Structure formats: C-alpha cells, structure tokens
Amino acid sequence: MSSALRTKPFGSKKDKKNPPILSHEFVIQNHADIVSCIAMVFVVGLMMQATSTLASIFIVMGHNATDPTDAATRGEPFLYESGWRDGPAVFFYTLICIIMHAILQEYVLDKVSKKLHLSKFKLSRFNESGQLVVFYLVSFLWGGEVMLRERYAENMSKLWIDYPIHPMTFLHKLYFIIQLAYYLHMLPELYFQKIKKDEQAPKMQHSIAGLLIIGFFYFFAYRRVAIVLLTLHYFSEFVSHTFGLLEVFDKEEKYARFRIFNNIIFLITAFSTLVLSFLTFFTGIGKTNPTRGMLGLVIAFAIQGLLIFRFITSFLKSKRESKEQATIAAKPLLKKPKSSEKKSESSKKSKKESDLPEADQNVNQKKVKTK
Ligand SMILES: *[C@@H]1O[C@H](CO)[C@@H](O)[C@H](O)[C@H]1NC(C)=O
Numbered sequence: 001m002s003s004a005l006r007t008k009p010f011g012s013k014k015d016k017k018n019p020p021i022l023s024h025e026f027v028i029q030n031h032a033d034i035v036s037c038i039a040m041v042f043v044v045g046l047m048m049q050a051t052s053t054l055a056s057i058f059i060v061m062g063h064n065a066t067d068p069t070d071a072a073t074r075g076e077p078f079l080y081e082s083g084w085r086d087g088p089a090v091f092f093y094t095l096i097c098i099i100m101h102a103i104l105q106e107y108v109l110d111k112v113s114k115k116l117h118l119s120k121f122k123l124s125r126f127n128e129s130g131q132l133v134v135f136y137l138v139s140f141l142w143g144g145e146v147m148l149r150e151r152y153a154e155n156m157s158k159l160w161i162d163y164p165i166h167p168m169t170f171l172h173k174l175y176f177i178i179q180l181a182y183y184l185h186m187l188p189e190l191y192f193q194k195i196k197k198d199e200q201a202p203k204m205q206h207s208i209a210g211l212l213i214i215g216f217f218y219f220f221a222y223r224r225v226a227i228v229l230l231t232l233h234y235f236s237e238f239v240s241h242t243f244g245l246l247e248v249f250d251k252e253e254k255y256a257r258f259r260i261f262n263n264i265i266f267l268i269t270a271f272s273t274l275v276l277s278f279l280t281f282f283t284g285i286g287k288t289n290p291t292r293g294m295l296g297l298v299i300a301f302a303i304q305g306l307l308i309f310r311f312i313t314s315f316l317k318s319k320r321e322s323k324e325q326a327t328i329a330a331k332p333l334l335k336k337p338k339s340s341e342k343k344s345e346s347s348k349k350s351k352k353e354s355d356l357p358e359a360d361q362n363v364n365q366k367k368v369k370t371k
Helices: 024-029 031-047 049-059 068-074 086-116 120-150 170-192 197-219 223-249 256-288 290-334 339-355 358-368
Strands: none
Touching: 024 031, 031 049, 031 086, 049 086, 086 120, 086 170, 120 170, 120 223, 170 197, 170 223, 197 223, 197 290, 223 256, 223 290, 256 290
C-alpha cells in the first residue's frame, strides 16, 4: 500500500529532482507513506505480546462500561464510556484520517481535476469540497445508522432519560473518536496540502471549532442528542458542498436555480435543531439536572444561531451581487443593439464567466456559498 500512495512516483516526468531526505518538500511528497509507516508500528505493536497492552491503548476503544464476557453471555451490546484513553485513540485515528485523505486526493480528486483544467482558485475549492463531501456523507450515514439502531426516532425520550449515564455502543463511540480525529487531522493537512497563508485561517477555525464543539458534547455526555444534531447538520452541509462541487463543473450556471433546495434544507435542519435542542436540554435534561440542561441549551443555541447568522449574511450578499449583475447585464439592452449584436454580446459574456481572473471568480464563488 505504501508505495502506491506516493504522490509522485520516482522517475515521473514532473519530478525534476528527488528532494533531499527530510526536507519539507520530501516530507510533503511522501507524507502518506510516512504516516502509514507510523500507523503500521502501532498495528504491529498490537500483535506482539510485549507491546500489545501499550499499542491497544491507541487502537482499541477504552473505558468499557460492561464486561465483555458478561455482555456476550447475556447477548447484550458491549457498552463504553468516555475517558482519558480516548486521547491516544484520537491520535491513532488521526493518522488513519491523514492516510484516507491522501488516498481520496490522489485516486479520485486529482484524477478528476486533471481533466477539468481548473483555475487555481477553483481547484482549491474543488479539493476542499471533494474532501468534505465524503466526510459529511460518511458521517451522515454512520450517524443515521446509530440513530436507527438505538431507536431515537420511535423513542425520543431516550435522548435525555437517565442522563448523564449514557453509555455508548461500539459504533457510537467510534463515531465520536473518528469525528475528533477528522477535525484534528485538518491541522497537519494545512502543511501537507501546502495551503496558502491567507487560506489557512478559515480552515483552522473550522478544525478548532469542530474539535471544541464535539469534544464538549462528548465529554459532557450529551452524546445521544449530539449524534442526532450532528447528523442533521451534516446532511445540510453535504447538500451545500455538493452544490459547491456542481458549481465547479457548471460553467453556464444551469444548476444555479436549484440552489433554493440548499436554502430550504438549511432552514429545515436549523429549525429541527432548535426544536430538538430545546426539547432535550430544557424539558428533558433540564428537569433533573437544571445547570447541565441550561449549559447544553446555551451552547447548542449559540452554535445554531451563528450558523443562521452566517447563512443570512451570505444570502443577502448573493442577493445584492445578483442584482448588480442583473443591472450590468441590462445596460446593453438600453442601447437597443441589433439582434446579431446582442447574440455576440451574450456569448461573449458567457465566455467571460469561465475565463474570469481569479479575483473575480472569488467573488462569484463566495456568493454561492451558503454555509
Ligand atoms: C472491561 O473489560 C475488561 C476485560 O476486557 C473487564 O475485566 C472489566 O471488568 C470491564 N469493565 C467493566 C466496568 O465492566
């Protein structure tokens, strides 16, 4: 696997020189190989008797709440709690996320983008949305699976009953470990993907916000409601980034009118999030545990409020920009050009759209993004 992961195989034409070992360029080019070697050390460590207890701290989920043999004889699921051992586990699964990121980048995204001849700006948008779309889709399906298995839909009081004693099934716990690992892996990825300085800040914010929010919900045992809210949120993010990807392919803006679906889905998920948070934190957990209920409610509303605020500002901005574009487009009509002239004008315009310099594409892209 490791040699297949090499971003630029030795001897490829683009490779002028092999960079010196342990230079930045070398590490960046071979980061997937290097990280898989490190991950392999843990896996091999797990197989050797002398090191298996140490390695299992990193790989095996810790803090079981039930005895495995007891649970097996009674046919009950094996349950887990959260604790300090999740730290090493998050570290190990961060390595896995880096490897997965490199595989997706090299075998899917790079192959597709090579054929599209994108501008630098569009390429970085394409790569970002391509990565996130996969993460959001996997998280959405995973969260949905846990919700179905635990029957939250049929029995909503499960979200708050018995709080804070909410042990997790294996899939539920692994979900959170992977979530934390994914947001953590975004930080080294800034280096590995050579993200430019001015594009780093929003990605760093995304990573740290994800870590803090999910870490908070996880360690304060709001795990059942958290998986429901995250699944809702990821659905709307998945739709939004799918439109972001379509944008890259869609030079004539054929799909632009479908963006309304994106807005509707955002509003539905935002409304459901507010209602669910209120029910769980205020009327559910708040009854038996007022301070914890209030804390959860304030945090959940603050996050959703921020998302709604960002949605509204970007919506207003896109309205304003499309108005401006409409007035610019209407100007030549005032001069009443002949029909042939009009045609050439419009074809020129559509050509211009795709060849816009990066700065202008930047504006066009931004208006579209309604996160
Ligand atoms: C956790 O699992 C171990 C065996 O793997 C068992 O000895 C221990 O009792 C379990 N913990 C709890 C709280 O049941």
